[in-house]
Amino acid sequence: MRAKHQVKPLRAGQTLYNDDGVPYEIMSVIGKGGFGQAYSAFRMSDDGKRPVAQVCVKVCQSADDWHGEAFFGKIVRGNDRAVQMLDSFVASTGSGRDQVRRHVLVFEYMSEGTVDDAVRGSGGVPWRETRVRKEIGGVLQLLAQMHNVGVTHRDLTPANVFLRDGHLVLGDFGITRMTLDPKRAEVTAFTPAYTPRVVWSRGRWGPAEDVFQLGLLTCTLLTGEVWTAERVNTLRQLDVADDLKCWIWHATAASAKKYLDAADASEALSSLKSVTVLPGRAPTSMFGQKVVFTGKLDHLTREQATRLVTQAGAQVQSSVGDTTTLLVRGPVRNALSEFEGRKLFAVRERRRLGQPIRIITGRQLERLVAK
Template sequence: MPYRGGVTGARQPLRAGQIIVGDTGLRYRVDGLLDGGGFGHVYRASRLASSSDRVTRKVCVKVCANAADWHGEAHMGHLLAGRREVVALLDAFAFGSGPGRTTRYVIVTEWMREGTVGDLVADGAWAGWRPARVRREVRGLLGLLAVMHAAGVTHRDIKPDNVFLRDGRLALGDFGIAKHALTPRHSPLDAYTPAYMPADVDDYRHWATWFDIYQLGLLTCTLLTGADWTNDDISRIRDLDAPEDLKCWIWHATAAKGTRYVDGTQALRALTDLHKVDMSPARGPARLAGHRVVITGRFSTGTQQELTTLIEESGAAVQSMVGDDTTVLVRAHQIDGGLGAHEGRKLFAARERKRRGQALHVIDEDRLCRLIGLTPV
């Protein structure tokens, strides 16, 4: 069931100026409605002094739609307490119980005065961050997801509007549709924001941890460009103005089944290690016979089809994509220039497989020419 937020026209559970009191006696004054929808209503609020109406802290008050959501969100807050990458939970309580009264289930979090990544995008003047900053912030969020996924928790709604800024650093918020399941693969696929999910999401019956990684991959593109990236933009990853290792990580984070990162731990390890992978051409094998070869790029000595014939005549097998048994990648001097996403995927796949330890030679066009008996141009 897709989640589509937005303030509704229904009667709001709280009103501006109303004072509510938590279980510990802390008082909160409601200052105004921020947003509302199927998962509750969110308000600007102020925490007041115990004996006066003096404001001691600006906060955010959320009235959850039901007790189950409230329990879940409070649990997330306690589970992740103390982590910089999370909007801090300050209080959780219910009030209004009794005959003829409606119980309100309340979550109080810190007020994030710097807003969200979505606010930066909406401003229109933001062109994104430098890759080094993006890498640092995404690494922090992946560390958070690694903890969550290990505990059986999935967030389910990682998007610009749910990623906040605190002192210029990213913090994940709005755990309203997050779920905790002892076996995450058995958690039903019951709520999500369609624009930030894979195009084939309807083929799945259960929520998976890799959906969180997919959403974070899209967010990484937003952080690099300043534009809101959705599942419609996946084909443009190759064109990003970013280091190849970071684009490789994004491609695998948002990739099809079989090549993706399955959880926060795996994705964090990849982001940390991919830039260490040496993709520069080397001498490679003494001969091609017996090797399985993938070629990529625009070659000056012939077309890919012509070179494929010569490579096969040398006793090697030519593959269309990098696989488990690929041993040689031939990288042309010219990779870009309208070659399309297919050629970029070969490089991304090779880098990731080398990171995982696959023995894979990377050679250039000159070395290939020597191996197949051609004169380099």
């Protein structure tokens, strides 16, 4: 059961001792909430007279929170993409009915703050695309290791992603969970503003939802503005390379072909740039083709093109799917740019995965149906 009482705050100058008698002197509060309290503190020398290193002391609200975060802190220990947990212990003060037990975690002190700090005050964002790709790629590598053993972070928000020497570092594993069966990965806690709609309806959190949050974080770093789940529909306004926008769309859009986990997303991030969506060689015949149109054709209306393609023995599809074999690409000249962009995103991702989809122009189509 989760403790219902509020942990009494620590005072500046108060000292906590771990199981080996190592002292930690509290300096000031740096955060508090449902998780408990976080403090700037110093690890002191054995005699308690001089500071050895600045640290962050976190006093958890419950024993369950403490056990969970200490466990995951040990799992990621040594990975430079994670905030390092340095110590964990239960500190007791007083005796009898007056005894107070505090479940304590000690972390490295992140002096550069979080992505949220950078956006809201300290500066340094937006970042260049090359830096964003590199840093998100680094985080994905850690996340892939976590997903591989059934661990999902569940709280990859700007306030929980820190900076160390300018590099992204994951922190706050307070609601992180491990499950052996993804179908039973029930949601126990989440941050609503950064949660995809599917979680609200099905009540489960899987690796794809972690990737969703990294997609939002990518947009935050690229724009210098905090992106929440409700901003996903404005992705078309993002002024970045098409392949990166394609990656973000597949990471975040409800109608997209989702990345299964961080390993899948990492591979896509590094390889989508090499996948072309430019027109190429046309098929020898339209017969049997599964065709999707995007953009406006030069000499045919969409209705005329559909009729000619159907008469040639092909089938027209409204969206790109598993059976699509041909995309007829025309220039986008109207308000359908968002929808048309989605079709190209879908083709780029499916070609990356090996689906044989040809891309031709309207002129090539005209010559093909005239045979």
